[in-house]
Amino acid sequence: MPSSEFSLISRYFSSLGRGSAVDLSVGDDCALLHLESGEQLATSIDTLLPGVHFPEDAFPEDIGFRAVAVAVSDLAAMGARPLGMTLALTLPEADDFWLNTFSQGLAEAVSAFGIPLVGGDTTRGPLTISVQVMGALPEGKALLRDGAQPGDRVCVTGFLGDAAGALAFLNDQWQPPAEHAEYLLSRFYRPTPRLELGRSLLGKATAAIDISDGLLADAGHIAAASGSKIELEPTLLPLSEALNSGPSTEQAMKWAMTGGDDYELCFTLPAEQTVPEGCTLIGRVTDGEGVDCGMDIAGSPGYRHF
Amino acid sequence: MPSSEFSLISRYFSSLGRGSAVDLSVGDDCALLHLESGEQLATSIDTLLPGVHFPEDAFPEDIGFRAVAVAVSDLAAMGARPLGMTLALTLPEADDFWLNTFSQGLAEAVSAFGIPLVGGDTTRGPLTISVQVMGALPEGKALLRDGAQPGDRVCVTGFLGDAAGALAFLNDQWQPPAEHAEYLLSRFYRPTPRLELGRSLLGKATAAIDISDGLLADAGHIAAASGSKIELEPTLLPLSEALNSGPSTEQAMKWAMTGGDDYELCFTLPAEQTVPEGCTLIGRVTDGEGVDCGMDIAGSPGYRHF
Numbered sequence: 001m002p003s004s005e006f007s008l009i010s011r012y013f014s015s016l017g018r019g020s021a022v023d024l025s026v027g028d029d030c031a032l033l034h035l036e037s038g039e040q041l042a043t044s045i046d047t048l049l050p051g052v053h054f055p056e057d058a059f060p061e062d063i064g065f066r067a068v069a070v071a072v073s074d075l076a077a078m079g080a081r082p083l084g085m086t087l088a089l090t091l092p093e094a095d096d097f098w099l100n101t102f103s104q105g106l107a108e109a110v111s112a113f114g115i116p117l118v119g120g121d122t123t124r125g126p127l128t129i130s131v132q133v134m135g136a137l138p139e140g141k142a143l144l145r146d147g148a149q150p151g152d153r154v155c156v157t158g159f160l161g162d163a164a165g166a167l168a169f170l171n172d173q174w175q176p177p178a179e180h181a182e183y184l185l186s187r188f189y190r191p192t193p194r195l196e197l198g199r200s201l202l203g204k205a206t207a208a209i210d211i212s213d214g215l216l217a218d219a220g221h222i223a224a225a226s227g228s229k230i231e232l233e234p235t236l237l238p239l240s241e242a243l244n245s246g247p248s249t250e251q252a253m254k255w256a257m258t259g260g261d262d263y264e265l266c267f268t269l270p271a272e273q274t275v276p277e278g279c280t281l282i283g284r285v286t287d288g289e290g291v292d293c294g295m296d297i298a299g300s301p302g303y304r305h306f
Numbered sequence: 307m308p309s310s311e312f313s314l315i316s317r318y319f320s321s322l323g324r325g326s327a328v329d330l331s332v333g334d335d336c337a338l339l340h341l342e343s344g345e346q347l348a349t350s351i352d353t354l355l356p357g358v359h360f361p362e363d364a365f366p367e368d369i370g371f372r373a374v375a376v377a378v379s380d381l382a383a384m385g386a387r388p389l390g391m392t393l394a395l396t397l398p399e400a401d402d403f404w405l406n407t408f409s410q411g412l413a414e415a416v417s418a419f420g421i422p423l424v425g426g427d428t429t430r431g432p433l434t435i436s437v438q439v440m441g442a443l444p445e446g447k448a449l450l451r452d453g454a455q456p457g458d459r460v461c462v463t464g465f466l467g468d469a470a471g472a473l474a475f476l477n478d479q480w481q482p483p484a485e486h487a488e489y490l491l492s493r494f495y496r497p498t499p500r501l502e503l504g505r506s507l508l509g510k511a512t513a514a515i516d517i518s519d520g521l522l523a524d525a526g527h528i529a530a531a532s533g534s535k536i537e538l539e540p541t542l543l544p545l546s547e548a549l550n551s552g553p554s555t556e557q558a559m560k561w562a563m564t565g566g567d568d569y570e571l572c573f574t575l576p577a578e579q580t581v582p583e584g585c586t587l588i589g590r591v592t593d594g595e596g597v598d599c600g601m602d603i604a605g606s607p608g609y610r611h612f
Contacts, residue, residue: 023346024448024450027451027531028384028448028450028451028452028531029350029380029381029383029384029451029514029515029516030348030349030350030380030381030383030384030386030439030441030448031348031349031350032346032347032348032384032443032448033346033347033349034346034347034445035341035347037343040329040338040339040340041338041339041340041341041347041389041440042336042337042338043336043337043339043390043392043424043425043440044335044336044337044392044425045392045393045394045425045426045427045436045438046394046427047394047396047427047429047434047436049396049429049430049431052429052430052431053429074335074336075335075336077335077336078334078335078336078338080336083347084349086349086350086351086438087351088351088352088353088394088436088438090353090355090434118349119349119350119351120351121351121352121353121436123353123355123358123359124355124358125355125358125432125434126431126432126434128353128396128431128432128434128436130351130353130394130427130434130436130438132351132392132394132438133336134347134349134440135336137338139340142330142334142336142338144330144334145334145335146334208335209335210335225333225334
């Protein structure tokens with residue numbers, strides 16, 4: 001990478017590159033990482049754009065945290081252990097304040113998820129943030145989308161729909177009670193990739209996915225990949241107190257069913273497995289295809305680009 | 307990733323995902339790859355922008371090929387064996403012609419360098435192409451920048467300065483003889499990462515880097531990392547017939563000394579090692595610091611962003 005990019009990166013990001021799997025961090029042609037014996041490499045890349053994936057006026061600190069969380073969530077959905085990540089950052093200008101606060105958000109995510117920043121490329125252009133994550137998995141044990149079997153139960157982590165409620169708030173479509181506003185915004189800007197829970201599902205869950213497009217769409221990916229049908233029970237959807245304070249129960253359930261950006265996990269469990277703590281049983285896998293969500297949904301199933 | 311992104315990617319890129327190290331390609335939350343026992347993971351990310359890294363009117367096929375070649379060159383510079391890559395592609399619109407020809411260029415690079423495309427993210431916005439490459443290396447054997455020792459010889463692969471000559475041609479600063487025009491453009495748009503040569507240097511070269519910023523700047527990175535001085539002999543620089551047909555010998559040598567984008571390798575060899583076939587001895591490592599290039603260079607040493 002050109003030298004001035006390296007100076008930029010080393011100035012703001014060099015303290016974020018240490019980790020137990022990192023043999024060599026930012027500063028050479030490549031970073032070097034190691035896996036343990038019997039492990040596979042899991043990798044994924046995600047791009048965030050202003051006005052598409054976060055509001056134009058979002059705090060750089062939140063943007064930095066969210067960019068990492070969204071990418072790390074794909075590792076959680078496979079049950080992988082984070083090894084490291086690289087960042088491709090395109091910026092209109094080398095703005096000190098922006099870089100400082102953005103890298104603060106990155107640093108918080110690096111620390112929260114244990115995923116060091118081992119390399120990057122900084123270029124001048126319209127703001128574009130791509131984070132590529134690498135993780136490790138016991139060979140052949142990954143949580144895929146294609147293993148759901150009729151008879152399995154469908155579960156999710158945490159609460160659903162909070163990020164959709166936050167977006168409605170940010171877009172002035174809903175004014176939540178003052179005591180819930182901060183919680184909702186943090187659910188959008190600071191999602192929690194379910195790394196620990198994902199790893200605990202290895203060898204137990206038959207399929208898993210992270211909810212980025214919305215439950216309905218993402219359960220649909222499991223159904224399609226598994227060649228099964230998923231039946232969801234809307235009254236079982238876990239709703240936060242904030243969402244329950246929302247405009248109506250019906251709206252809250254719609255947000256939970258179709259809103260993206262929660263980055264909770266949806267997974268399928270054979271009948272003999274106990275539903276893990278902090279998770280909620282919301283439906284079952286049956287013969288057939290597609291998703292029956294048990295309620296009338298107007299509009300598109302989940303968020304789409306293009 | 308949102309479902310419509312997946313359709314895009316699967317439509318244009320899904321045939322590019324097979325490879326010997328690929329356990330699971332595009333289509334789940336992560337791709338899965340494996341390393342051989344005793345191997346380390348090498349990784350790097352590079353972003354290409356129109357008007358910065360390639361002319362606005364470049365053919366999409368060339369853009370696709372070049373994006374991969376530039377990123378793979380970092381694997382070559384470490385001596386790594388390609389495993390796979392991910393692509394973060396931001397596009398103003400889902401233009402069929404563009405995607406078709408771009409993915410043709412990608413496919414040519416996938417085949418030429420043996421690096422399957424195992425994952426990606428497609429978003430709508432100003433054209434931005436980030437390619438993140440993964441490779442494997444025998445543990446502890448990587449070609450780093452910091453091992454050059456006084457007494458070592460400095461070598462390069464191929465010819466230098468061709469890409470700078472091509473850029474001068476593209477910018478109407480020089481009209482090369484007709485018989486050299488195509489060669490020069492292919493040297494800019496279709497660089498050849500020196501994968502095989504890089505791997506043959508494992509255990510032999512004391513330091514290596516790929517020439518992206520220009521020889522002077524990149525040799526400077528080796529000198530700085532190694533705590534040594536590099537003395538280059540400009541009359542030894544390997545110049546192609548096309549460059550020798552250029553405006554003047556002095557201009558050709560300047561292009562070879564400071565022009566970026568050739569993606570040849572610069573490496574240092576202990577005195578007892580033979581200079582490999584296709585490589586040229588161009589200088590030596592001595593006590594001291596910095597680079598003595600033996601000629602008067604006006605302007606900046608290598609290409610810089612920001």
